[in-house]
Amino acid sequence: MNLLGKLTWAAIPLHEPIIMGTVASVGAVILAALAWVTVRGYWPYLWREWITSVDHKRIGVMYLVFALIMLVRGFADGIMMRTQQAVAAGGAQGYLPPEHFDQIFSAHGTIMIFFVAMPLVIGLMNFAVPLQLGVRDVAFPTMNSVSLWLTATGILLINVSLFVGEFAKTGWVAYPPLSELQFSPGVGVDYYLWSLQISGIGTLLSGVNFVTTILKMRAPGMSYMRMPVFCWTALASNLLIVAAFPVLTALFAMLLLDRYLGFHFFTLEAGGNAMMYVNLFWVWGHPEVYILVLPAFGIYSEVSATFSGKPLFGYRSMVGATLVICVLSYTVWLHHFFTMGASAGVNAFFGITSMIIGVPTGVKVFNWLFTMYGGRIRFTVPVLWTIGFMVAFVFGGLTGVLLALPAVDWQVHNSVFLVAHFHHVIVPGVLFGAIAGYNYWFPKAFGFKLDERWGAASFWCWFIGFHLAFMPLYVTGLMGMTRRLQHYDVLAWQPWLLVAEAGAVIILIGIICQIVQIVVSIRHREQLRDTTGDPWNGRTLEWATASPPPAWNFAVLPRVHELDAFWAKKQRVLAKQDLPGRQHKYALIEVPKNSPTGLVTAFFAVITGFALIWHIWWMVGVGLFGATVTWLAFMFRAEDEVEISAEQASQFDRAHSVEVSL
């Protein structure tokens, strides 16, 4: 028996110059960063304030950092694909052979969905939801840290696949029989499955955490109909996580049983059936779309209300629409495979349910429109992203309804028309929203605003680049171009793909602008400083505390009497009907204690995952044993809270006065 399972030196692709170059440069950047942290002596600070932190705000920020780094990785994959397709026309093979190109598009999809979009929305929910609810933390702070670090485990494993072994060559959906051992004997699919299994546990725990937090921990007086819309969309999204992610976990468990223990859930022989996988994948996959997009809708609602200087138009209607989407998202999954030969009645039914889900979405667009109507709109960076979203998203929705027509879907399914469509809803829908939220809440998190000019430049590059990159794909899709082509024979597609390549380059400039934006903002942080705690003239409770907020968020929990309570109070103060502060009775505050549980669990999860991928069974034992001991140690902890004295809290409030508090 080999002590290292399937792992040998052959697993490292030394003969691939592109991969080795990437590994060398990424390795150099990581080493430089680690060296810098060590030389400057930042380790104790990082360990104490970030790595072991169970503060929801810090965890939220770390999710965002991971997501933005992975956005660069996923985008690098994307632009490599665009470049390959721009050149590999006629007899040309381009610069990426199929085995490399196939890994790149699989990694692009997997990373963008699971390790960019998911951490973006979960990070923003982490940061904003407890503040908006007017509470001090999430329901299970240490579990929150475990979720974060398990997501990081998935990120690490998927990136390790770049230089130890290979990644899946199956597309990000990994349909069997192609993903079965018979057709994919390598470790690529195992990297895919284990990194998503481990990060999926983290996501599920996040879902449980947020559902509990929102249902059970709101500021005194905050009834459901006084919750900010972002909290409503977060609730809907997390309910979907709790209901949908177990499906994915079970599905991947079945595929793993097929691959590791010779089961026959989806194999060709012995009664296996791949159609079951396809169904279950989308039973998770379609709600996943709404898991991502609902919180982004919440951000657009907050942004459009705040910067129009008006309450959200039709609040009740918006809440209703959110819940209708939440329920209907489970009734549409079959539209992902109208081409699998279901009967006419089944296809027609799912086509129509898919269109019906466009109704509450349309309602949301109209309500944002009427939120702007009669407002005083300040064109800040978050507003640019919001309006850009509204304009782009309605067209993305249009092509979505086209794909919901079975007779049209047969013609454009699996084509780059489909690729253009889902980028058209996910990029403006989710990514624009997350960037709007990032610009919107950044001053709350760090105490200074982000630079407006670079932010606007980034928006315009993204907006123009996005359209240039994806509109041509609608055209080539209608010209019969299927997705995932490493090379093609139809020369008429090439001009369009060159335009798409130009679009990708403009998006790259947009990403560079974002990096410049953060650097410039840090350098000019004194000019951009927010001392009021309320830089945007906000409406919800997160603006009623200092920027950045203390670990305990609110020294005294706010009392809520209406929707947009903070705004209402400010109006009363302006009209001299109310005093800016209220008589604070400071009391002892307990905040959760830092815990390395999350990091240590993730460490053992990495060991377990890596060992499972490479069949190193003794190491699997070590990893599982270590994780179990970690949990036991956490369970038997002596204390889990730190006390903040009334004196400390009042001192902080005096030092960081806010103009109006509740």
Added chain:
Amino acid sequence: MRYRSLIVVLLVAATLGGCDGGVLDPKGPVALAERQILFNATGIMLAIVIPVVIATLGFAFWFRASNERARYRPDFTYSGRIEMLVWSIPLMTVLLVGTVAWIGAYDLDPPKPIASSTKPLKIQVVSLDWKWLFIYPEQGIASVNHLTIPVGTPVSFELTSSGVMNSFFVPQLAGQIYTMAGMVTRLNLRADYSGTYRGMSANYSGAGFSDMYFKVDAVAPDSFAQWAASTRTAGPVLDAQSYAALVRPSKAVAPFTYRSIANDVFASILSAAMQPAAGLCVAYPASMRAER
């Protein structure tokens, strides 16, 4: 400016070039009807989407903070009439487009035979790693990576796969349908114009996927009969041995034909897919063993 005019020239050239060969250039009744549904639905929705985009940009511009002529109405937060309107507009649209969807799904259902006085031609399709096998059971011939069909005659396909999933797709003639091992899907189409159309696999199937495209020659019925007759005169025979050779993974295979086929070759391919692959140790459940 120079670049902009270059882009305009490129776009115009590409649009002109792009009119032939795709979904928008149908050559048979099925693809034609599908394109019509695409146009109808797009038209219905553009009637909503364009005003919404104009209103978005218009509202955002007019109600900008610096515009002093715009009336600030901070209390305009609810209107029953507007809510009624914003729920009913999308609902009505869905009602309309949903009807189109329902009718289309039934009318153009892939297994539904095409009404015609001409007797349909039967073709059996097998997707292999990474090529297409077309079997003409009535003619007793087969071809690889080249499909020949008579113009004006409905063609009735039965499709399966030797292993992984693929999708059989000739955009100018009809929508696509998946091919899956051990299962049969069905597709009906007709070419109304003679010509050469591009067919392909639309579902990613592994390393050789990019080369899984083929030519479809739609020819006059008598030319088709001639082609079938000449095919019968030369080439290998499709039987268990030659199929075993064909099924081995290969990329970009040049088209060729089989002069004759073994009896029920399609049925045996269909059941062969359910056999365990050589070299894999497979344990069967008791019920399956009993059947064998």
